[in-house]
Amino acid sequence: MATPKGEWGYASALEDTSGEVAIVGVGDADHSSASGRGQKEVAAQAIERALEDAGLRARDIDGIMHVPMAGMEFTDDDFREYFGVTHDLWVSKEGGGMVWAATAPHTAAMAIREGKAKYILNTFAVAWATQRNSMVGGPGESHAKELFKQNLEVPMGWFPQPVYFATIARRHMHEFGTRPEHLGRIAVACRAHANLHPGAVMNHKALTLDEYLAKPMLVDPFRKEDCCLISDGGGAYIMTSTERARDLRQPVIEVAGVGLGNSHTGPHWSQQAAFTSTPHVFSAAGAFGMAGISTADVDVFTCYDPFTIVTAMTIEDLGFCPKGEIGAFLESTPLTHDGGGLPIQTHGGMLSHAYVLGISHVVEVVHQLRGEAHAQVPDAEIGIYAGYTGPQASVLVLRKHRG
């Protein structure tokens, strides 16, 4: 497809499903550094907890969503084997974490509307901490295999993700005056929330801004603290119609809006025309429009945060502050759960909770809107998860159902 001159991406048109479905059960697996566990075992633990949370049995689930990961994803066959059921399941491969942790509820809403399933499970898990000493299954593997990267970027050392995003961060600093202490404020807020969350990998390790600034450079201008963890862990959530949700045990958390943006340069960050932006430039209007809200209505902000700079750009690109003004925004806006500003990554995010690629962010937003989170934002009614892969960015708006 031809790229319109001057346009570096576009919004996907999504049918309005506002309020049609709700998330009725959520589950986190145990999150850790290398655990020796396999990906499927981790996923099964999260699913078991989501079922328990929803008050549903395995035989109630008639749809499952995942994202293909070289056979390591938790499939419908795995579901039958682990949970001792034999029935057919509607299957979607447009689920899992990353960008799809936000769009799966829209895909599920369409399936439920069309009568394909009633109770749909979305799940994602990784065991990258256990696997990290090999190139098999680690976060860099798919990038090293992509042939343009392999033959143009990897040989020169422009690889892997910490290098991509440190390069973006340095350019962002040049264009907009963003400083290391701005990125540090994001890392410190994530750590403060992880310190309150017993399931967070960094639960027992504090981090102040001074400590952040004193840390050595990993990929200058990034310190290790700008980069996400490498974890074993995962999560799961269960969706059904808002109508059926009223009969279940948990407060109804409805899917108010979903948006999806795309970049024409796909996974090639080096060539993205808008180098210091994300496709959230194209995802925000659809999601907030479908939900009928503005950024001022958002009580809890979570986003896919592989690096501090991605959180910074996401805040800008979704319109929480004008592009390029993230530094001033972070200096004037408290980021913690009790600060009255914009609470971000209230479980610690991928920087300090666990690198499970966004699925646990959705779990956290649901806990927040039910009022049962560890770092609870007072009276939280609307929360978002902003997903990201580079080629795409997505927004999920969740809302506490009234009445």
Added chain:
Amino acid sequence: MAEYREGSTSRATFPLPDVEWPATAPYWAGAAANELRIPFCDGCGASNWFPEATCGACGGRAFTWRVMSGRGTLFSWVVVHRPFLPQYADAIPFVPALVSLDDAPEVRVPTRMVETEPGDLRFDMAVTVAFRPLRFRGVDGEVTAPFFVPSDPGW
């Protein structure tokens, strides 16, 4: 939309480039001749970088590789202090960079700044291609690759 093509990382020459992969073979053949070559669309004249099968601007499928001047500006860079691949270990610290070409500013060449100190680098400073052998510890062979150096040695 950029295409995603998956290859293997288990070939013996990784992380040297596979100079025979058709999409980028002319780039590496150019480097071997000490020329920085970039493809342009025969239909609309737009640069086609990375070298996708179809032109992102007009959908054309025929391209001509042209020799660039080798001059550009430093778009952004980092200093890598930890080897993310074991084969990078001997190079630490090194300076991966993106260079915008004077002949086609929208083209960013993934490269490495050499023969300079990181502290001497500035945004948008003039840089020039320098063809040097690329080698990795434990990997047989070498490939001539486009590194970059500051254009003005007294910068």
